[in-house]
Amino acid sequence: MSDKISNRGAPVDANGPGKKGFDWRMLAGIVGDGLLGAVGRDPIYGPNMWKLRQQQAEHQNRMAQQAQEWQYRNNQPDYATVGNRRFSYNPATGEAQTLYVAPSEAEDYATALGAQPGTEEWNTYVQDYNLKYSGPTATDLNMQEEDNKQAGRVALEGVRQNNRVGLESVRQGNRMSLRRSPTYRDTHPRPSTARSGGSGGGKGGIREGQTATNPQTGAKVVYRGGKWVPAR
Structure with missing residues (x-):
């Protein structure tokens, strides 16, 4: 009977993991399976222990596989894109490598x-x-436009200055002409209160028949009857 039980696999410690001493639970299980076998019934303790052992072994295998997969994944390079650059990072060595540099916009x-x-x-x-509007081409165009504006301002100021000079020349000519023109007093002198002898005497010291020339028009006038009239 003990040989049959041993062929089913080594049972786990029934006292619990980490406990020392004689395993009375295992002994009771073996004896119980022997009594069941003596009366023609299937054993219970041995198959349960074998099933538990298989479950533990499968669990350990799964844990080992997960650990391998975790280690494999962690050892695989990690890829990242920063800006226009593609990098790879090796977690096993801690090194990064530039894989590709794409052209910028x-x-x-x-x-x-x-x-x-x-x-x-x-x-x-x-x-x-x-740089957009601060770039070299934009700056050159702005400077060229400013030069054109400045040239236009200089030309316009020259035209304005010429107009001012011409206007002032006309004004000065008008003033000079006005100064040379006889005034109303020149052409209409006040009568003199002084009496002069003889019938030929005029008023204000002007003699009857005295002639004069208009400085503005150049026309000649003659003094007749106490006033200046055009000479005939």
């Missing part, structure tokens, strides 16, 4: 315009894309 923009990478034109386009 600015570089794609420069290439789309037909510039060759590394040339001055290509670098200018890249800066234009990154």
Whole structure:
């Protein structure tokens, strides 16, 4: 009977894991299985112990497989994308490696315009894309536009200055003409209160028949009847 039981596998410690001493539970189980066998019945303790042992072995196998899978996964490289770069990280060695560097949007923009990478034109386009309105091309255009505006302002100021000079010349000419023109008093002198002898005497010291020239028009006038009239 003991040989049959031993062939079913070594039973686990019935006293519990970690406990020392004689296993009375196992002995009782063996004796019980022997009594059941003596009366023609199937044993109970031995098959249960064997089933428990199998479950423990399967559990240990599963734990070992999970540990291997966990170790395998942790040893696999980890991949990440940062910006336009693709990296791989090896957790076993702690090293990172750059796998691929994609062109940036600015570089794609420069290439789309037909510039060759590394040339001055290509670098200018890249800066234009990154700096937008502060890029080299935008700055040059702004400076050119400001130069055109400044040239326009200078030309307009020159026109205004010429207009001012011309207007002042006209005013000065008018003032000079006005100064040379005879006044109303020149053409209409006040009568003199002094009496002069003779019928030929005029008023204010002006003699009858005296002539004069208009400085503005150049026309000649003559003094007749106490006033200036055009000479005939």
